[in-house]
Amino acid sequence: MNRIGVFGANGRMGLALLEAVTKNEHSVLTGAYVRENSPLINLAVNQLNSAADADVQFSKETDVKETDVLIDFTLPAGMRNHLKTAVEKNIAMVIGTTGLTHDDLEALNDAAKHIPIVFARNYSVGVNLLLNLVQTAAVKFGDDMDIEIFEAHHRHKIDAPSGTALAIGEAIAEAKGWQHDDVARFDRSHDEQAKSQNEIGYSVMRGGDIVGEHTAYFATSGERLELTHKASSRMTFALGAVRAAGWLKNKPAGLYDMQDVLDLK
Structure with a gap:
């Protein structure tokens, strides 16, 4: 025991x-x-x-x-x-x-x-499977894509982006051969040019009693793959x-x- x-x-x-x-x-x-x-x-x-x-x-x-x-x-x-x-x-x-x-x-x-x-930043089985899936997507899509990560949590969560969102981004960066801290973008409010495809953008929502939602977006010309995990408890x-x-x-x-x-x- x-x-x-x-x-x-x-x-x-x-x-x-x-x-x-x-x-x-x-x-x-x-x-x-x-x-x-x-x-x-x-x-x-x-x-x-x-x-x-x-x-x-x-x-x-x-x-x-x-x-x-x-x-x-x-x-x-x-x-x-x-x-x-x-x-x-x-x-x-x-x-x-x-x-x-x-x-x-x-x-x-x-x-x-x-x-x-x-x-671990997240202990759900689903999220840890998601970490493997995003790495597969990052490799198979190649370089012609835009990568964005969105996460939502309850209003009491303090850190942002969430640890899970960062883990997703780090998994993608590893698969792409990037240094995560070099490609992570948390604020585009002062950008004066189009986003680079050699970066990972993060966006955050805090509100209500959302337990945890995470989506990795892989967008190319004509199609978009969204890999999402939602926790309800x-x-x-x-x-x-x-x-x-x-x-x-x-x-x-x-x-x-x-x-x-x-x-x-």
Whole structure:
């Protein structure tokens, strides 16, 4: 049985993760961690999510114990602290935090020298299949096309473009032999010439309760291919993260991604 602890357990994604762990027959929830000053400490987790394990209470994020894998979908500042805890206690991690800086990614790489980590910007099976499909399209269409990526999320999502949108763009750039940061375009408001076909444009929508929508457009003269993924529930990502946690148990130290988990490489 895989013993799993969840950081940020009282957030929207955290509550979904508590439920997903409880539903998984190969996992047991051993920790639901919240900030030290949270009024939820010592409250049973099923008081916020009736489908979660009734025997587990919210506890301080510094009280990690009896855990094989920690799952973290919190904000970057929290993730950095949680990563240090995992390394100190020699516990594997599944990380879905987005909006990470270059320094954050360096910290992930350093931590992965000591513990096994799965880091992915999106844990749905569909999105990870999409990453393969966009690479195929990028190669087969050749150079005579325009590439654009659109993403939409709920109004509370802070980072933009989303981590998933960037992952799609990076997959396309890799297939084209481009350096992503050289070809990514996030703003054309001051452009005075037509777009180049050697670039990847991004556009973003924030509104309502959209869980997540991503579309990669490949437009050529006379036709357009649109590859789209739409998520209707956070449980999609939560179940994927729990699947990654099961795969990660007993793995050697290293940095893995969802493509490894799904054997898509």
